[in-house]
Amino acid sequence: MNETMVTRSRNRAVALIQSSKAVYLGTHVRPDGDALGSLLGLALALEGQGKRVARLSADPAPQSYWFLPGADGLSCEPPEWPAEVGIVVDCDGLTRVGPLESAFARLPHLIDIDHHGTDQAFGEVQLVDSGAAAAAEIVYGLLGALGVQTDAAIASCLYAGILTDTGRFCYGNTTAESLRIASELVAAGAEPHDIARRIYEERSFAATHLLGVALTRLSPNHDSEIVSAMLTRRDFADTGATPSDTEGIIDHLRSIGGRRVAALFVEVEGEQVRVSLRSDGSVDVAEMALSFGGGGHAMAAGCTAPGSLEEVRDRVLAAVRSALSRSNCSHAG
Numbered sequence: 001m002n003e004t005m006v007t008r009s010r011n012r013a014v015a016l017i018q019s020s021k022a023v024y025l026g027t028h029v030r031p032d033g034d035a036l037g038s039l040l041g042l043a044l045a046l047e048g049q050g051k052r053v054a055r056l057s058a059d060p061a062p063q064s065y066w067f068l069p070g071a072d073g074l075s076c077e078p079p080e081w082p083a084e085v086g087i088v089v090d091c092d093g094l095t096r097v098g099p100l101e102s103a104f105a106r107l108p109h110l111i112d113i114d115h116h117g118t119d120q121a122f123g124e125v126q127l128v129d130s131g132a133a134a135a136a137e138i139v140y141g142l143l144g145a146l147g148v149q150t151d152a153a154i155a156s157c158l159y160a161g162i163l164t165d166t167g168r169f170c171y172g173n174t175t176a177e178s179l180r181i182a183s184e185l186v187a188a189g190a191e192p193h194d195i196a197r198r199i200y201e202e203r204s205f206a207a208t209h210l211l212g213v214a215l216t217r218l219s220p221n222h223d224s225e226i227v228s229a230m231l232t233r234r235d236f237a238d239t240g241a242t243p244s245d246t247e248g249i250i251d252h253l254r255s256i257g258g259r260r261v262a263a264l265f266v267e268v269e270g271e272q273v274r275v276s277l278r279s280d281g282s283v284d285v286a287e288m289a290l291s292f293g294g295g296g297h298a299m300a301a302g303c304t305a306p307g308s309l310e311e312v313r314d315r316v317l318a319a320v321r322s323a324l325s326r327s328n329c330s331h332a333g
């Protein structure tokens with residue numbers, strides 16, 4: 001999306017928001033730091049403008065995000081009261097809100113705020129910029145257009161979104177714009193040390209135990225270009241870990257030197273496997289995830305596929321291998 005289109009969409013979003021009194025805000029299932037930070041920051045800003053706001057998320061926030069202002073106001077069900085506008089953040093399709101989809105689909109107006117390269121446009125206004133490292137960056141731009149004064153609470157939410165989606169400003173998606181916005185958020189009152197400590201340094205005993213189990217399952221594949229690990233439902237029962245405790249495990253896999261793709265396979269209810277993929281940039285894992293019904297970014301993507309752990313692992317790793325072979329060929333040629 002070019003600059004003019006972004007500006008035009010932003011103006012349309014501003015007009016819709018300004019003409020509304022009640023707004024539903026939603027984000028994807030199993031919300032991450034960007035999903036929560038974008039939703040909660042936008043919620044505070046709209047409330048500051050006198051609007052009634054519902055903070056909707058099908059799944060609860062992982063414990064490490066409970067400190068974010070307004071996180072305790074998240075609800076998994078739409079409120080009794082109606083809204084004129086729905087705003088869905090960090091979702092590359094409306095289905096990503098899970099069971100809340102119908103609540104959003106029946107609203108008169110819908111705004112899609114996203115930064116996934118795999119975004120399947122939905123709603124009346126698409127504020128989509130795949131060049132943004134986080135949806136929180138796009139929300140920040142929207143708040144500027146709405147004339148919102150970013151206070152410390154809003155700044156903390158948006159900063160958490162950018163911090164986590166850029167992997168603490170380490171991933172390849174980190175831009176001068178990410179750092180400029182982060183700097184402005186810190187100037188507005190976000191506290192980098194405190195936010196990083198709460199998100200990254202308060203991992204629970206059970207989550208740390210689960211990480212340990214995952215690290216004992218490391219397996220090198222394809223001439224050591226791929227590293228993968230698997231977690232069974234039994235592992236969760238044994239450690240007392242919750243599904244959201246897998247967050248960050250993939251980063252340990254991708255930090256292993258010389259690996260081009262890291263993959264984590266997690267057995268979930270209903271004979272399904274949740275797959276997280278990371279790439280060093282040599283192959284596009286979003287494309288791969290998309291072919292398995294998921295989505296994401298070129299260097300970080302995921303999907304949930306039906307089948308046993310071994311079946312899904314074999315299918316996904318076969319796809320990764322052939323993508324790597326293709327990329328090796330094109331580099332050789």
Ligand SMILES: [Mn+2]
Binds near residue numbers: 133
């Ligand atoms: Mn995001």
